[in-house]
Amino acid sequence: SAVISQKPSRDICQRGTSLTIQCQVDSQVTMMFWYRQQPGQSLTLIATANQGSEATYESGFVIDKFPISRPNLTFSTLTVSNMSPEDSSIYLCSVFQTEAFFGQGTRLTVV
Amino acid sequence: QKEVEQDPGPLSVPEGAIVSLNCTYSNSAFQYFMWYRQYSRKGPELLMYTYSSGNKEDGRFTAQVDKSSKYISLFIRDSQPSDSATYLCAMSGTSYGKLTFGQGTILTVHP
Numbered sequence: 098s099a100v101i102s103q104k105p106s107r108d109i110c111q112r113g114t115s116l117t118i119q120c121q122v123d124s125q126v127t128m129m130f131w132y133r134q135q136p137g138q139s140l141t142l143i144a145t146a147n148q149g150s151e152a153t154y155e156s157g158f159v160i161d162k163f164p165i166s167r168p169n170l171t172f173s174t175l176t177v178s179n180m181s182p183e184d185s186s187i188y189l190c191s192v193f194q195t196e197a198f199f200g201q202g203t204r205l206t207v208v
Numbered sequence: 209q210k211e212v213e214q215d216p217g218p219l220s221v222p223e224g225a226i227v228s229l230n231c232t233y234s235n236s237a238f239q240y241f242m243w244y245r246q247y248s249r250k251g252p253e254l255l256m257y258t259y260s261s262g263n264k265e266d267g268r269f270t271a272q273v274d275k276s277s278k279y280i281s282l283f284i285r286d287s288q289p290s291d292s293a294t295y296l297c298a299m300s301g302t303s304y305g306k307l308t309f310g311q312g313t314i315l316t317v318h319p
Contacts, residue, residue: 101251128305139214139296139309140252189251193305197242197298199251 099124099192101200109206110180117176118203120190125170127193131163134187134202143188146173180207211235214297214310223319227284231297231310234278238299241273242307243282246294255295256282287317 100123110116120129129146143163144154152165166174177184185207190200214231221227229243240259244252256271258264264271272281280299284291297310 130305139311140298140307141309142306145306191305191307196254196257197305197307199253201249201251204249 099126099194099198101190101192101198103190103200103203105203106201107204107206109208112181112207114180115176115178116180116205117174118188118190120173120175120200122171122192124194127170129167129173130191130193130197131165131173131175132189132191132199134189136185140189143175146175177205180205182207209234210311211308212297212299212310214313216311216313218314218316220316220318221287223287223289223317225287225317227282227287227291227315227317229282229284229295229297229313229315231280232278233280233299233308235299235301235308236278237301238308239302240300240304241271241280242298242300243269243271244296244298244309246296246312248293252296284315287315289317289319292316 102121104119131143132140134140142155143158144152146152146165146167148167164176187202189202212233243256245255246252261273261275268285270283294312294314296312298307
C-alpha cells in the first residue's frame with residue numbers, strides 16, 4: 098500500500114493570500130489526485146496531477162485558482178490562490194495503486 | 209441531481225446492531241464501487257471494493273451491488289464503538305482513481 102504524507106496538516110490563512118500544500122508518496126505512482134472536502138460535505142475531485150504535463154481540472158475548478166505541480170512520480174503540490182473564506186476546506190491528496198489511497202489531509206481555515 | 213446520493217444520517221445504533229448504509233447512483237458508466245471509512249481528522253481508508261453485482265463479504269462487513277437498480281449497500285454486523293466514523297460510498301468508471309463520492313453517513317455506535 099502507498100503511504101502518503103501531506104504538509105501542512107492544518108493552517109489558518111488570511112484572505113487574499115495563497116497556500117501551497119505538498120504531497121509526498123513513498124513509491125512512484127503514475128496518477129495523483131487532489132480532492133476538496135468542504136465542511137459537512139463529501140469529497141470532490143479538483144484535478145488529476147500528471148507528471149510531465151499540465152494537470153487536468155474538473156468542472157468548476159481552474160488552474161489560476163488551484164495551480165498544481167507534479168515535478169516527479171512521487172511528489173505534487175496544490176496551491177490555493179487568492180483565498181477567501183469559502184476556500185476553508187480539507188484538501189486531500191490521493192494516489193491510485195490497485196486502489197485509491199488518501200493522505201491525512203490539510204485542514205485550511207481562511208479568515 | 210447528484211451522480212451519487214447517500215443518506216447523510218447521522219445514524220446512531222447500540223453496540224452489536226446490524227448497520228445498513230446505502231447509496232444510489234445515476235451514472236451507468238460507473239463500474240467500480242467502494243466503501244471508505246473516515247475517522248475524524250483522518251483521510252478516508254478503503255473498506256470494501258467491488259466491480260460486479262452481488263455480495264462481497266469481509267469479516268463483519270458485506271458490500272452489496274445491484275447494477276440494475278443502481279444501488280449499493282454496506283452492511284456492518286455486530287457493530288462496535290470503534291466502527292463510529294463517517295462512511296463514504298465512492299464510484300468510478302474506467303478512469304482509475306477518479307472517484308465520485310456520496311455525501312457520507314456519520315455512524316455512532318454506542319456501548
